[in-house]
Amino acid sequence: MPEAALMGGLEALLTGIVDYAGLFPPAKLDMAPVVRNYAEYIESDRAWMLGRLIVPVARLEEFEHAAADALPTVDGAQPWMISALGGDDLDADLRAIDDFNRRHANAAEGLAIIDTLETRAETTSHVDQILRRLGDSLTAFVEIPIADDPRGLIASLAAEGVAAKVRTGGVTESAFPTVETLARFVLYCAAANVPFKATAGLHHPIRAPHRLTYEPDSESGVMHGFLNVFLCAAFARGAVLTDAEAREILNETDPHAFQFEESGVTWRDRRLTIDQITKTRQKFAASFGSCSFEEPADDLAALGLLPG
Secondary structure, eight states: OOOGGGOTHHHHHHTTOEEEOTTSTTTOOOHHHHHHHHHHHHTSTTGGGEEEEEEEGGGHHHHHHHTTTTSOOSTTOOOEEEEEEOOSOHHHHHHHHHHHHHHTTSGGGOOEEEEEEEEEOSSHHHHHHHHHHOOSSSEEEEEOOOSSOOHHHHHHHHHHTOEEEEEOOOSSGGGSOOHHHHHHHHHHHHHHTOOEEEESSOOSSSOEEEESSSSTTOOEEEEOOHHHHHHHHHHHHHSOOOHHHHHHHHHOOOGGGEEEETTEEEETTEEEEHHHHHHHHHHTEEEEEESOSHHHHHHHHHTTSSOO
């Protein structure tokens, strides 16, 4: 946990927030180092920020081989929590997930559970096709495009009580949604009571220009900050927030504009209580996938928000 003086608002906002996606760009690590990293992060001082491990369904067998000596093997131990990234054949994915969960409910096989499925849909009819196949055993996050008005897609998710997934960046500048587009998505989800998670491009706490990959000749661009995105979500859920105010939060580049206290968080003249932040994370803004767990935490430390 963070030091006592840093607990409260920061802890409520960031507990379990980073889903480790080391298999994906720009890190794009092999399975073995991803498994080693996740095992180390679970035991680290920053484990309180760690969420699920992201593994494509198509690579579950590869994961099982790589994690054979890493998964807990003691009855009653906490299983590794995995979010599975689906492919084009949803029925086959669901069978593979069910088989995986049956095997790894047994401590002798190593304890792990897939409780979340991430998939995507481009149209409302595609959303409906996906939802007809899903049972109640998995939490589903459906990635939807947001460049055009996403209200119809969000309404389809709301009707079935399913969560959304939004892409917040990538390895090219064009992969990042505009502030206006992202603000609209957050506000529509809040209005429709549709939870969401984010993926890609949220390596850094505060909106700022950064290199978009780890290559020396990488393209640079302005990246959204994960504090901006999740505090925007918390304010959108906890209070009446205008389009302009949502854009202003997402556009915030001054790290000192967000003040974390034991009793909550303030931004400019607005305030969130611990209860509001906690409910936001539990019921609305779930997590973000990142190919690096260390970079977000190290940046927080550099800002003085976490111990170094």
